[in-house]
Amino acid sequence: MTRRSCSRTRHRLAAGTPWDHGVTTEGRPHVRFRTVIGSVLASTMAAAAGLVATTAPAAARDTATLIPGVTQLVDTAAGGGRVFVSTTDRIVVADASGTLTGTITGLASPTGLAITPDGSRVYAALSGSNEIAEIDAATLAVTRRIDLSAYPSPTNLSLDGDRLWVGYGVKGSFVGGVLSLDLSAAASAPVQVADRMYGAPLVAGAGTTVATGESGLSPSNLRVYDVSTTPATLRGIIDGSANGLWDLNDLTITPDGAQAITVFPGSGLDVWDTTTLTKVRTYGSRSEYPGAPRSVVRSADGAYLAAAFDGDTYGPYAAVYDSASATRTYQTTITNNATLVAGSLSVMGHDLFALQEDRQRNRYYLWRVEGATLQASTLTLSPAGTATALDPFPLTGRLTLPDGTAPGEQPIEISRTLPDGTTAVVGTVSTAADGTFTATDTPPVGGSVSYTAIWDGSPTVRWSKTTTKVDVATHATSLTLTGPTTGNASRSLTLTGRLSTAGDVPTPAGSVAVWRVVTNRNGTTVLDLAPATLAADGSFTITDTPPVGGTYTYHARYDGNATFSLSHVAYDVVIRGGAG
Template identity: 50%
Template sequence: MRFRTVARSALASALVAATGLVAAVAPAQAADSSTVLQGVKFVKDIAAGNGRLFISASNQIVVTDDSGTPVGAVTGLAEPHGLAVTPDGSRLYAALNGSNEIAEIDTTALTVTRRFDLAAYPYPTYLSLAGDRLWVGHGPTNSWSGGVVGLDLSATTPEPVRIASGLYGPPKIAAGGSTVVAGENGSSPADLYVYDVSTTPATLRGVLDGHDNNFMYLKDITITADGSRAITAFDSPYRYDIWDTASLTRVGAYGEEPTFVGFPHAVALSPDGAHVIGARASRDRIELAGPRIAVYDAATTTKRHTADNPAGQVVEGALTFSGTDAFTVLYEMSTGRYTLWRLRGATLAASSVTATAPATGTALVPLTVTGRLTLSDGSAPGARPLVVTRRHPDGTSATLAPVTTATDGAFSITDTPPVGGTVHYEVLWDGNSAFRWSQAAATVEVARQPSTLSLTGPSTANTSRQLRFSGVLKTPGRALAPGTTLTVTRILNGEDITTVYLPTVTPADDGTFRFTDTPGAAGEYTYTVRWDGDATFLHARADHVVVVR
């Protein structure tokens, strides 16, 4: 969640004939996954708890299991925006922007158990939970009427307590320990306000000035459980800054990239405080130069993983951890479609797979792909199963026989490519409870095999006599693909060359064929039989000359 503070065709026929496999075998699925959120009109936030994901969408909260598969929804909610989940995952809180309420939801029954009236503090938009207190950023957009109120959830009927007012837009907030950080939303530069809420009324510790710090459009804030460190995502600077909330100084950053890679769009801290994940987006016509997601070691700021997904832009602030996984939502502007993106094992240690193949090969001739699985801690992987997928030039694919690594992680794959063209081999290790999955690919430019075509018939004949021809199409190492046809033409040689196309010929299974023809006039004729080839074999032709008297 946003501010959680707890821790095809001719080639297909050729493949069938060459391998005996279904031409488009389902490819091995990478460990990360994407799920289109059918019927969802807008998404504002995502939260995780109780083995489920919660996505504020239109007038409902879409609910999925921890793999991203939809399992239900909480309906009848007026424009849910920000979400927050209790540490035990039993309760979900949603800011209902359309009815000026906070809804408390049982995450097992998916029912609303309480509603808190915020009519005096309209447009609740952003939430952050610290202990028994829920903090709400409220106010209309593009206005200096924004503010922050707190609700004591231990009370039967919590009364809102204001700690800030007169901020621009509904402020984005993050609460941890006795600290609340609120940031102006929709303005550039944007100021950050840091409050001590251990006393009533709350005390403003200070303001991080947007002009002085070059804060351009705040996108997200997260905070450590004790409130000592806040992490911000602004359009600029192009990094995720770490702020000491007592001294109000910058003490580090995640994603200190040497060049522009994208605008920070969301940031989240894992429940145990050990990992930080940042998401980036592009603007207008600016291309995203780096991956959309990066996972960092919270203590060292070292980048551990990156991941990308072309399904769309990361929704502002929609980023959360669930166990060892991370989730975000992507929006594709051209289609209006939202996609839930799961990064499986985002907090796990890294692994890597390498794959090496010969640069060139020949269809129907075996080749060997080698590689190695390595683990980031340097330990020997042992025997680990790998999934190998061969992808063909037409987009079809085949999953090869299972491969297991040696103790040191090395592996070798021998395969016979059934077709020519650019063939890709993808090797996937699906990971385990300690190490994140990894994948590698190798490419081979595969040449097609030669084919041969012969044609025999009479060398001389009289007019009106039917001519009989025969021949053989040979494709060594493979039977003819079903439906193979040959083109037959007749040319009358002379000053005015005339080409006549005769009926196509279908060879028998062994490649033999016959056809007849009766020329209508005397002259020298050249009969040509041509095969255009297929994905495995090159084209071939044969000619035969007949003199007709």
């Protein structure tokens, strides 16, 4: 009998207590940036050495794909280049990038999913019709339905070769249990393994071992069965009270059945010897994953263990551990605040897939973590000098491969986020042979501007990303006023002015505020005059008719904006005559 590399439980479970860490997104945003001064940025980017302007992100990378038209997500199964997602009334299909490609309807409350190692067949527990559906993964057609009418509400599945283990039962009924199905038989008859359980238990089977436990109970026990004979023999119980185990969230088993891996929010990712029923190890520690673990899966080759968590502060995140050493090799975050669906984690190739629900906004996501089990690369990025709006300035960085070898020429994508949150991909730059690179940008505004560098990775090395914040100064402006230094009361007076900008930068449009201060023997008075409109070259005119004699100080002020700084000028004119 062919055995798959890892077997794991699938189950429906209400959202639980959140954890820490997390970043995302319905995908990384790509918005065309708002230009302030025409095409200044575009021309500068094109002129920068090695930097090529682009309008689209280079690759999907980590994504959160919105699944429309659903009210709940339950489980995933991934294989053969496809990802299957069970919802309340259908199964949604996506490709390996997380893009939705199809839907399977006519299913009564699909819950747990399992997929063959070659990705050719998918099995779905239909809790609404008490059936197991066999689905052709290529055509999405239901090819067989296995009647389980005597075993209410089949919910959780674990596939091991041609043997399908099913956890069934209605929560709180104490008629739940575990059964097995021989999928190679034309008419597969259910074989009872465990019964009299609180509800539909989680189940994981491999070789001659089945591990099963119940979610929603505290403490929560784990039963281990020897299924080499019929009926199955209870090998023993891992006592939840004695081991501090509560609310089992997920369960998987090694391909030889020798070890079961449990996910308890208060305990972590525990490994149990299925013969001695003792704890072998725990992956990670509370300091490494603040919050609560919700899901676990092993990579197809068994080299890695991946887990998904709810973060206390930022939302869901995932971590990958080396199976042999238990060393954490990767941790990622996601930006949205949705809640992780417990037990929904799958692995395909080097990518992870899980489900997230944002019930407040009625939004439901398929989360993809790209290249999670690959070796890590490293990117650095930092400004090489001070930055001023509308002035070119360089950023330098380096791409480092995990083995320290020179990466050669590699494309690095540069994006920029302005203080108002507007984000755009602004270009790509190539690394030198040693991995170093330089990018030149012209920020359109001042303030805190973020720059992000992304490398898309390779078949053996994970993509990498880094972000640096740059305090960009507003572009300097200056004002001048010229005109007569003397004049007569009740006679028209004209002053000319100019708003200038530093460097070869077009002057902004708009106007300048104008007021006058008159000082004579009667005291000092201040009067606002009409604003002066700026011409295309920055020039403007102030016209006034002084009513009395005295010293007139004319003020012009440009108030600045997100791009340009404030500037001010004053000009004195002595007016003769009148009652002053």
